[in-house]
Amino acid sequence: MSTDNTLLSIRDLTLYFNTQKGPVQAVDGVFFDLGYKEAVVILGESGCGKSSLAKALLRLLPRNVSRYDGKVFLEGENIMEMDEEQYRQNVRWVRMSLVPQAAMNSLNPVLKVGEQVAEPMIIHHGVKKEEALNQAAKMFQHVGVPVDFLDRYAFELSGGMRQRVAIAMSLVTAPAVVILDEPTSALDVLTQANIFNVLKRLKKELEVSFVLITHDIATSSELADRVAVMYAGQIVEVSDAHRFFHEPLHPYSRMLMASVPRLRANQEPEYITGQPPSLLNPPTGCRFAARCPKRFAKCSEEPPVVNVDGIQVKCWLYSN
Amino acid sequence: MNSIRKFFIELFQYPSAAIGMIFIIGLIIFSIYVVIALPYNEAISLWRGDENTWYKTPRTAQPKWVNWFRQEDLPETFSFNSADQQDTKTEEFSNGTNKILISFPFEYNSELFPQEVSLYFKSQYTAKQPFVNVKLITPDGRTINLNSFSIGRTYTYRLSQDQKLQRKFFGISPEKGIFVDPTVNADSLELLKAVPGTYELIVEGVAFEEGSSLDAELIVYGHVYGWAGTDHRRRDISIALMWGAPVALTFGLLSALGTTITTMIIAAVGTWYGGWIDEVIQRITEVNLILPFLSILIMIGTFYSKSLWVMLIAVIALSIFGGAIKGFRAIFLQIKEAPYVEAARAYGASNWRIIMQYLVPRIVPLLIPQLVILIPANVFLEASLNIINLGDPVLPTWGKLIQNGVGNGALTQGYYYWVLEPAFVLLLTGLSFAMVGFSMDRIFNPRLRGV
Amino acid sequence: MTDTNREVLLSIDDLHVWFELRRFGFGHAGYVKAVDGVTFNLHYGETIAIVGESGCGKTSLMKTILGLNTPTRGKIMFEDKNVGELTGEALRDYRSKIGYVQQDPFGALAPFMNVQRILEEPLVINGIKDPAERERRVRKVMEEVKLTPADDFLHKFPHMLSGGQQQRIVIARAIILEPKLVVADEPVSMLDASVRVEILKLLRGLQEKYRLAVIYITHDLSTVRYFSERVFVMYAGNVVEKAPVTSLVHTPRHPYTVALMDATSDPDADNALRYRELPGGEPPSLVNPPSGCRFHPRCPKRIENLCEVEEPQEFQVDEHLVACWLYK
Structure with a gap:
């Protein structure tokens, strides 16, 4: 990917937490790039650190952080060097926003949804309430919520509608990047598909880029331009969506792909034996080695990130 | 067992909990010791004892340790008994009449006066009372004739109340007068000082019958006594301070256990069955909540009994349907919907089993801190009942001490120790339980974890 | 196709x-018609899947089969006994013949019980008093679920x-009483992709080994074909289509x-x-x-003056039973 088309570029992003049992290496040297009008999927199973990655990107950190460093370039500017006030004024919810996990259940129950969507506008752009509500109404049209829902309360809306409202809220300040943390995991199949239709349309119409964090491989293909696979706090493969869904490279990606039950193909799914390592005390070398059918002696050393025709794989198999 | 050990290890991570726990354990050991060392009956008879039991102690004397903070030590009490000490007494016999000489030489080494000086006589005779003459030899060699009188089988001569003697000392009360150097002219009574030195009190007695005998006991009452001091009835406050501990713990623990456990089970039953059972429990609770708790206790105390155990039962009965039921109900309503409860129904668990084995254990972690915090609350309640005169008439307790002290002018006359000592142990008990309780809450309550 | 010779x-x-x-709290305000006229037979050793979105009534149907809800109308017969008439001992006995695998494995296990106690509970409740016997069965069932x-x-x-x-413990508990039927309510929806298949295969292995009848309840069509013989699709309290699984995924x-x-x-x-073609509404x-x-309000193939007027009956199309006027 050429650098001038890069909107968001992440290098060595690291986030550790202090716990009673020791430091948890939730995000460990994460890297990926995201272009304009693109969507990158961060694919990983529960406990791989993908939600911590969202927190690290938006600097929504809990108190027990023990290490937080790396480089995050947003339109060429390293936002990790900003102090909190600059970050708040220039990045969070201005150029980068978030649809948090279970966002539809985190709407304020005593505020009309229109006002909630308008709120970030009032805070970050200092616009008048009326203008902000107009903007909110526009956003409602974009995400497919009837405009007369502006005056309703969250409990009067269905789950799908509430999720759309949460998406509208993340978009109202016209950010360049929206991070979606499991945006459809609690929704029904039809609603889920509808939300993905909306997201696809938004990507085109609003020229927004998405970071989609999910564990659901099948639905992630609905939006993905690029795929980054996360395992035990690390990125193991960053690939182009077409090549990834056709044939992933990293053994973990392959096995993950093979575990997906398919509706339209007669292919028996396979599972991965064993469990991911604890982030408290991850093994040295490749973190997947213990479960990997292709492991060999080298795997006890930290694998390099190898570039295979533009696909980055963190695996000894591809290094010569 | 393992989890209990883990719990204590975790608990002791909090310094406040560790300190509180040490105090509680100390209090429990102390209570057990008290009950063994000073059995109930003995303690009660001591506490109910009159002047005969307590004649040897001074009235409202401060604890001894106040001397640590004073430049000039307050004098202590001392006494001599001719019956114990043979060398103080000489007897002469001549044709049926005994002449008995009792001599109490004593060292007085304080410039402060004693509180009182008294002589207690005992004699044996058939018809004729013995007659005594009491005099004092001061360190400078003066002899002061104090009084002479005939005595019955027992007789108490209170020097301090001898009006004649007081006139002799020009109005200075006799327990002071005898220690004053008459050559020193003091401007006011407050400036008078006792002269330290060796005094000798002499009792010259005459018994008129064969076989008749006479003994005397001299008590010079000081201003300090024991580690806790004494009250207006000369009783040693330490008895009530000591016995207050087991009483407070028992009351606190029984009432806290009695209320929380029954409340929890009632809440669980109501929530599980729902419907009219729940309705009835809710309505009873609401009515109970507006009943005037204290007034009912006062009525029971006035018209029925003030016994600690009656009060305990009343407190439990009135608290069972208390506000806690609503709190428990809210939690049980959540647990009731838990999938594991549904699973238990699916594999055939009975209602009672679900309540006792599936709902209740879930709430125990939340219950324990609440219980621990409720213990001191009920200890305070018991103390408060004493203060409004609803205390147990027999048992010595901390609250009773405070009530006695306040009622007898401890605070207006400067006997602060009388009120402050029980207040301090109450505070210490409350604080210990509270410190442990709050730390437990942090451990058990997931919402407070890591805060 | 279902072996019709098998016993019901x-x-x-x-x-x-x-x-x-x-x-x-008192005045009547209508009914939630969670299950509204469902009819089917389940044979010994047969697996069926009930597929539908949340609120379609699949959970209420399942709970009624488990004896946790009482039917408003209609009948459930289990081994020729009317479940609605069972009480006390007989009801407990009935419940012990059905295993229940829940959606949320963590919630389904009492947090204060250890694994042994969790697995022993059904045995204790169903009258197995000998601790040695209980432990033997606990160990056996743990072997079955490969723990x-x-x-x-x-x-x-x-x-x-x-x-x-x-989830293996939940499954172990479901089969420890050697039930004839296991009801699995979204047993894998809360698990990670790589574990999901493992659990489904475990369930299928047990089903084959003990000829268990299984009702698999899910919202996810893609797992259905690896698990069940017949699929029932539920919508708004009704079963709208019943079909063998392969036929359903090829020609819905x-x-x-x-x-x-x-x-x-x-x-x-x-x-x-591409955008997906989806019916509007909810x-x-x-x-x-x-x-x-x-x-009908969401249906792209709605027949005017028919679909909104009359409730469709079931029509036989190939191996499918479809409640839709299109197939009249």
């Missing part, structure tokens, strides 16, 4: 499960286990089934390049469902 284990006839809505060596797990509490291990008949399939993704990069309220066919 569970027979459900015109089952209605309605919940009364109350206004201010070995059992000693590594017996004294652990649920929070010390991974999601997959927790009911417009709602078609929509469900269209909305289900397979991992394919081309998905991102599932109806179960208090006041639409007249006629309940799917």
Whole structure:
């Protein structure tokens, strides 16, 4: 990917937490790039650190952080060097926003949804309430919520509608990047598909880029331009969506792909034996080695990130 | 067992909990010791004892340790008994009449006066009372004739109340007068000082019958006594301070256990069955909540009994349907919907089993801190009942001490120790339980974890 | 196709499960018609899947079969006994013949019991008093769900286990009383992709080994074909299509089934390049469902003056039973 088309570029992003049992290496040297009008999927199973990655990107950190460093370039500017006030004024919810996990259940129950969507506008752009509500109404049209829902309360809306409202809220300040943390995991199949239709349309119409964090491989293909696979706090493969869904490279990606039950193909799914390592005390070398059918002696050393025709794989198999 | 050990290890991570726990354990050991060392009956008879039991102690004397903070030590009490000490007494016999000489030489080494000086006589005779003459030899060699009188089988001569003697000392009360150097002219009574030195009190007695005998006991009452001091009835406050501990713990623990456990089970039953059972429990609770708790206790105390155990039962009965039921109900309503409860129904668990084995254990972690915090609350309640005169008439307790002290002018006359000592142990008990309780809450309550 | 010679284990006839809505705690305010006229037979050793979105009544149907809800109308016959008439001992006996695997494995296990206690509970409740016998059965069932060596797990509490291990314990508990029927309510939807398949295969292995009848309840069509013989698709309290699984995924008949399939993704990069054709709107309220066919307001193939008027009966199309006027 050429650098001038890069909107968001992440290098060595690291986030550790202090716990009673020791430091948890939730995000460990994460890297990926995201272009304009693109969507990158961060694919990983529960406990791989993908939600911590969202927190690290938006600097929504809990108190027990023990290490937080790396480089995050947003339109060429390293936002990790900003102090909190600059970050708040220039990045969070201005150029980068978030649809948090279970966002539809985190709407304020005593505020009309229109006002909630308008709120970030009032805070970050200092616009008048009326203008902000107009903007909110526009956003409602974009995400497919009837405009007369502006005056309703969250409990009067269905789950799908509430999720759309949460998406509208993340978009109202016209950010360049929206991070979606499991945006459809609690929704029904039809609603889920509808939300993905909306997201696809938004990507085109609003020229927004998405970071989609999910564990659901099948639905992630609905939006993905690029795929980054996360395992035990690390990125193991960053690939182009077409090549990834056709044939992933990293053994973990392959096995993950093979575990997906398919509706339209007669292919028996396979599972991965064993469990991911604890982030408290991850093994040295490749973190997947213990479960990997292709492991060999080298795997006890930290694998390099190898570039295979533009696909980055963190695996000894591809290094010569 | 393992989890209990883990719990204590975790608990002791909090310094406040560790300190509180040490105090509680100390209090429990102390209570057990008290009950063994000073059995109930003995303690009660001591506490109910009159002047005969307590004649040897001074009235409202401060604890001894106040001397640590004073430049000039307050004098202590001392006494001599001719019956114990043979060398103080000489007897002469001549044709049926005994002449008995009792001599109490004593060292007085304080410039402060004693509180009182008294002589207690005992004699044996058939018809004729013995007659005594009491005099004092001061360190400078003066002899002061104090009084002479005939005595019955027992007789108490209170020097301090001898009006004649007081006139002799020009109005200075006799327990002071005898220690004053008459050559020193003091401007006011407050400036008078006792002269330290060796005094000798002499009792010259005459018994008129064969076989008749006479003994005397001299008590010079000081201003300090024991580690806790004494009250207006000369009783040693330490008895009530000591016995207050087991009483407070028992009351606190029984009432806290009695209320929380029954409340929890009632809440669980109501929530599980729902419907009219729940309705009835809710309505009873609401009515109970507006009943005037204290007034009912006062009525029971006035018209029925003030016994600690009656009060305990009343407190439990009135608290069972208390506000806690609503709190428990809210939690049980959540647990009731838990999938594991549904699973238990699916594999055939009975209602009672679900309540006792599936709902209740879930709430125990939340219950324990609440219980621990409720213990001191009920200890305070018991103390408060004493203060409004609803205390147990027999048992010595901390609250009773405070009530006695306040009622007898401890605070207006400067006997602060009388009120402050029980207040301090109450505070210490409350604080210990509270410190442990709050730390437990942090451990058990997931919402407070890591805060 | 279902072997019709097999004996019927569970027979459900015109089952209605309605919940009364109350206004201010007393006044009647209508019914939630969660299950509204469901009929089917389940044979010994047969697996069926009930597929539908949340609020379609599949959970209420399952709970009624488990004896946790009482039917408003209709009958459930289990081994020729009317479940609605069972009480006390007989009801407990009935419940012990059905295993129950829940959706959320962590919630399904009492957090304060260790694995041994969790697995012993059904045995204790169903009168197995000998501790040695109980332990033998606990160890046997742990072997069945491949939690070995059992000693590594017996004294652990649920929070010390991974999601997959927790779900194995739930399955072990479901089969420890040697039931004839296992009801699995979204048993894998809360698990990670790599574990999901493992659990499904475990369940299928047990099903084959003990000829268990299984009712698999799910919203995810893509797992259905690896698990069940027949699929029932539910919408708004009704079963709209019953079909053998392979036939259903290749030629769905009911417009709602078609929509469900269209909305289900397979991992394919081309998905991102096109919009999916989906029916608009949302599932109806179960208090006041639409007249006629309940799917008609969202149906792209609606027949005017018919679908909104008259409730469709079941029509036989090939091996499918479809409740849709298109197949009259």
